Amino acid sequence: MKITVVGTGYVGLVTGTCFAETGNEVTCVDIDVNKVNKLSNGQVTIYEPGLEKLFERNLKEGRLHFTTNLAEGIKDAQVIFLALPTPPGADGAADLSFVLKVAEQLGKIMTDYKVIVDKSTVPVGTADKVRAAIAQNCKTEFDVVSNPEFLREGVAVDDFMKPDRVVIGTGSERARKVMGELYAPYVRQGNPILYMDEKSAELTKYAANSFLATKISFMNEIAILCEKLGADVDMVRRGIGSDDRIGKRFLFPGIGYGGSCFPKDVQALVKSSADAAYDFKILNAVMDVNEKQKLFLLPKIKSYFKDGLKGKHFALWGLAFKPNTDDIREAPALYIIDALVAEGATVSVFDPEAMAPVRQVVGDKVTYAEHQYTCLDNADALIIATEWSVFRTPDFDKIAHTLKNKAIFDGRNLFEVERMQELGFHYESVGRTASKL
Numbered sequence: 106m107k108i109t110v111v112g113t114g115y116v117g118l119v120t121g122t123c124f125a126e127t128g129n130e131v132t133c134v135d136i137d138v139n140k141v142n143k144l145s146n147g148q149v150t151i152y153e154p155g156l157e158k159l160f161e162r163n164l165k166e167g168r169l170h171f172t173t174n175l176a177e178g179i180k181d182a183q184v185i186f187l188a189l190p191t192p193p194g195a196d197g198a199a200d201l202s203f204v205l206k207v208a209e210q211l212g213k214i215m216t217d218y219k220v221i222v223d224k225s226t227v228p229v230g231t232a233d234k235v236r237a238a239i240a241q242n243c244k245t246e247f248d249v250v251s252n253p254e255f256l257r258e259g260v261a262v263d264d265f266m267k268p269d270r271v272v273i274g275t276g277s278e279r280a281r282k283v284m285g286e287l288y289a290p291y292v293r294q295g296n297p298i299l300y301m302d303e304k305s306a307e308l309t310k311y312a313a314n315s316f317l318a319t320k321i322s323f324m325n326e327i328a329i330l331c332e333k334l335g336a337d338v339d340m341v342r343r344g345i346g347s348d349d350r351i352g353k354r355f356l357f358p359g360i361g362y363g364g365s366c367f368p369k370d371v372q373a374l375v376k377s378s379a380d381a382a383y384d385f386k387i388l389n390a391v392m393d394v395n396e397k398q399k400l401f402l403l404p405k406i407k408s409y410f411k412d413g414l415k416g417k418h419f420a421l422w423g424l425a426f427k428p429n430t431d432d433i434r435e436a437p438a439l440y441i442i443d444a445l446v447a448e449g450a451t452v453s454v455f456d457p458e459a460m461a462p463v464r465q466v467v468g469d470k471v472t473y474a475e476h477q478y479t480c481l482d483n484a485d486a487l488i489i490a491t492e493w494s495v496f497r498t499p500d501f502d503k504i505a506h507t508l509k510n511k512a513i514f515d516g517r518n519l520f521e522v523e524r525m526q527e528l529g530f531h532y533e534s535v536g537r538t539a540s541k542l
């Protein structure tokens with residue numbers, strides 16, 4: 106099938122590459138000339154494990170094309186995916202201007218039947234707005250489908266190629282047939298394509314992200330309670346996760362959820378609710394808990410350094426909002442940096458992939474270490490903000506000898522508490538105070 110993906114950011118590039126991988130002819134359109142040039146020349150513009158190999162193969166075999174020209178990009182396409190940004194506006198609602206602008210342009214240039222697919226995360230009612238924006242100037246038949254994306258950064262290729270489910274929202278039989286054909290290769294046995302109306306599909310996406318964010322904030326509060334009552338959140342996590350109705354995944358406490366989606370999508374759903382005259386109480390609490398959780402380690406650090414943080418120097422491992430990505434949007438590490446600097450401390454940082462983006466945002470507010478161990482030089486303590494694998498089994502001797510104090514503040518529960526005690530570290534993590542049996 107010939108398809109076009111408009112917006113070649115994270116989702117657009119993964120979508121385009123994966124559709125090419127199953128034999129479709131894909132044209133990706135982006136207004137960013139620099140990005141299009143790089144991609145056309147074989148340079149992958151995002152860090153995503155496993156993507157490069159697929160990208161190179163499909164580019165070489167001629168199934169992937171890139172252009173800045175929308176009219177040229179959609180000429181022969183049967184399906185056009187809109188993978189455009191929907192950032193939060195000033196009031197927290199999703200800003201639809203990118204999506205509606207392209208929809209309006211499409212109406213002017215389409216000359217034959219096409220299926221226009223909202224792949225971006227968009228509020229309920231957007232399919233209607235996209236349809237209206239296209240229809241203003243359109244002389245041909247078309248359908249609009251809501252097909253939200255559930256991939257996670259860091260495992261995006263796997264998530265796309267083997268999705269738990271594909272949600273397709275449409276009232277059109279013709280569009281349903283086209284979408285079913287396109288997605289047939291991806292749906293594993295038992296992992297269905299779920300057809301529904303557009304509004305339900307749109308809400309499914311927000312409900313999924315908000316539910317996952319709720320799980321995380323819930324566990325972060327349980328972790329706080331564990332510390333207050335002398336329980337261990339690892340044991341509680343295993344204890345409840347073994348119940349199939351709860352499930353083992355997304356129960357890891359830490360220093361809050363970040364990234365480009367949970368924060369913005371929870372906020373957008375709260376705003377949609379408010380617009381519908383409904384106060385979504387749980388989600389307001391989820392956001393509130395998450396805001397506080399980003400600085401969960403700070404009181405622990407302050408209580409360790411009784412003479413204050415002014416003049417102290419900290420090593421910070423992990424900047425990306427989670428491992429296996431260079432994405433630093435809403436990364437808890439950035440909040441920790443700001444808080445430490447505001448207290449008069451200095452910070453040296455290391456991340457396997459996210460140094461360049463942090464340099465752009467944070468500049469010389471921190472120093473950038475070449476290596477995770479040189480990051481420790483002259484530091485009073487180590488703080489861990491992202492659970493990269495490379496941090497999981499470090500050389501504890503080296504850490505002990507380099508740090509001025511044997512103190513580690515771990516926001517991702519990487520190490521066993523008992524082991525750290527045996528090694529003589531002052532070790533603080535999230536919700537793990539009880540002694541193990």
Ligand SMILES: NC(=O)C1=CN([C@@H]2O[C@H](COP(=O)(O)OP(=O)(O)OC[C@H]3O[C@@H](n4cnc5c(N)ncnc54)[C@H](O)[C@@H]3O)[C@@H](O)[C@H]2O)C=CC1
Pocket residue numbers: 111112113114115116117134135136137140188189190191203206207224225226227254255256257258365366
């Ligand atoms: N990043 C993620 O992991 C996921 C994101 N989503 C959703 O997908 C949507 C896109 O997200 P990302 O890919 O992260 O965004 P992004 O910001 O990485 O990429 C958006 C791309 O659209 C391009 N663009 C902007 N205006 C354009 C126009 N008029 N014509 C052509 N291209 C244009 C930009 O240059 C950029 O390359 C959002 O709604 C997001 O919530 C959904 C699931 C996962």
Ligand SMILES: O=C(O)[C@H]1O[C@H](OP(=O)(O)OP(=O)(O)OC[C@H]2O[C@@H](n3ccc(=O)[nH]c3=O)[C@H](O)[C@@H]2O)[C@H](O)[C@@H](O)[C@@H]1O
Pocket residue numbers: 226254255256257258259314317321354355356357358359360361362363364365366367426427
């Ligand atoms: O809409 C989106 O963009 C995507 O948002 C999330 O994916 P992503 O943001 O890539 O990352 P996650 O793996 O979900 O992690 C989000 C945040 O939650 C945190 N987290 C995750 C799991 C957990 O148990 N505890 C926890 O604190 C992570 O550290 C991270 O900061 C969803 O998992 C995807 O299904 C969705 O498509």
